[in-house]
Amino acid sequence: MTKPAAKTPLKHLRTSDIRGVAQLAVQATVGVTRIVEGVHQSVWNILGVPGGKRPGQTGGITGLVYKSIHAVTQLLGKGVDSVLVRLQPLLDSAEEAKPGTPQREAVLAALNGVMGDRLLASSNPFAIPMTLRYQGEALNWLALPSMPEVGGKVLLLIHGLCMNDLQWHSEHQGKPVDHGQALASALGYTPVYLRYNSGLHTSQNGRELSAHLEQLATHWPVPIEEFTVVAHSMGGLLIRSAVHYARQENLHWPQHLKNIVFLGVPHHGAPLERAGNRVDVILSSTPYTAPFARLGRLRSAGITDLRYGNVLDEDWHGHDRFQRQSDSRQHLPLPAGVACYSVAATTAAKRSKLADRLIGDGLVPVLSALGQHHDAQRTLVFSKTSQSIAYRTNHMALLSSPEVTRQLLQWLRPTQSV
Known part of the structure; x- marks a missing residue:
């Protein structure tokens, strides 16, 4: 035996x-x-x-x-x-060529999401640098590998909080699901995956992503025909921030940006972080519990940005991010001239006011994912045909849902573009 x-x-x-x-x-x-x-x-x-x-x-x-x-x-x-x-x-020297295992990368991604800002500030080697990755390898613009198979239609996939690029490769009922590969096979995209430290402020990551995409547009082996972005969760806030700062700096890459698909993105924040902020206030209210408020203050800038969906420097700069305060974000509309689509998820079997507000996908309410806000001036305007709701689906299942893959294909086929 x-x-x-x-x-x-x-x-x-x-x-x-x-x-x-x-x-x-x-x-x-x-x-x-x-x-x-x-x-x-x-x-x-x-x-x-x-x-x-x-x-x-x-x-x-x-x-x-x-x-x-x-x-x-x-x-x-x-x-x-x-x-x-x-x-x-x-x-x-003995392990230079040793690739990181998926298990190790998942742990590092989670650690960075929780306290990535502290890791970077202390020069901890666990801090994840931002990289654009193609076929599992980080792209080095000074020494690009041979890439004869790439095309001019670039698909950028951006992961969410505490995640990494490897988690776009998922399974549904034992069968592999990869939205990037599906779009590449059916529509001729070349998928490029972003890996980043999700514990930093969204606007910090947005600025850095913008610079990386400018490098990609400059050094890509063939002329860029279009950029299409599929972003999950925090990744959707990140790309909105990146487009804003790129246009502010007159960079070239947004000229090629054609589509953005948002998957379960907390455009107006996530209730769990707002609840965490209330716990901070409660712990700080008595002399005996105040020392334990330090534990809550370990959570990263990336997490506290999810309270209301911060995307700009002005949303957090000069504020104590652990103090309880109302939503004071600057409104940032969806990028003009770009076809924007949104997929929300709910674990409920059908829509209702209670399910939309309290249940959602377990992390992001339906209204937040669809960009809707009680203040009409803050609402992100998606056309009716550019919105979809995945029922009986949780936040993470958006990455492994064949239904989501079919919706992406429907939206991004040239004949269906808006």
Whole structure:
């Protein structure tokens, strides 16, 4: 009797991951220590014992102990990191050609979605750089591979929060589903996939995507005939931001932009993030729970942008993103001169006011996905024939739905274009 193959979880790791884990461990230790010190001082305050110079800090000998913990943790962290930086080139040489496994890439994508802004700020190797990818490889404009099979119709696929480009390859009832490959086979598109750090502000990613697409338009092996974009979830906010900044800077690539299809995009935000913001406020309301509000403040800028659907710098710049405030976004209409389509999803079997507002696809309400808003001036105008609702479908199932594939084909066939 043969033994089953042993599971080897370490095969998903790279040597550079050691640095990333070490940095996260240091940050976690410092963060937990600050929470403990905050609770400690809250108790002292009740007893009339003065604290340190800043709120949440203890004073006296107790304060010195906490300061020592912080200092030693930071010193050890810097020491470990400096050693690993010197060792990493030697360790990496043996695995330069080793591709990342889908499991590893999925974990990194989730980590970046949750705290990608912090990873980038601390130069953590887990931070994902933005890349345009063709046939699984990042495109290097200074050394493009041989690409004789590409055409002038470029299809850009943009993933959502906590995801990556590999997750466009999905399954439905055991059969593979890939919207990009389906459109390539039927309509002659060349699919290009975006991978990015979804924990950054949407407008930061939008500006960077715009620059990448300008490079693509400049260096693509054949003249660009058209750009078509299929964007899922946060990806739809990202492309709207990118078009805005490209036109502001008079870049050339938007001249080729013909279609954008939005799949489950929270144009006007997602209720879960608004609920998370309320939890922040509640935790901050008492001295005993206030230290734990730090945990909620770990969530990334990308996540807090989903509260109302921020797409511009002005939507977040100069604001405390964890304070509760009303929707103060600048209205950004759908890009002029571009055919825009929207697919919303709902787990319900049919539409109703309750299902549209509260159920939706589990993450994004139907009205938000369709761009509809109670303030008519904020509504994104999709024509009736450019809207579709997938019933009994959740947010992630939009990527694996044959029904969605059929809708994309119907909209994007040349004879059906609007």
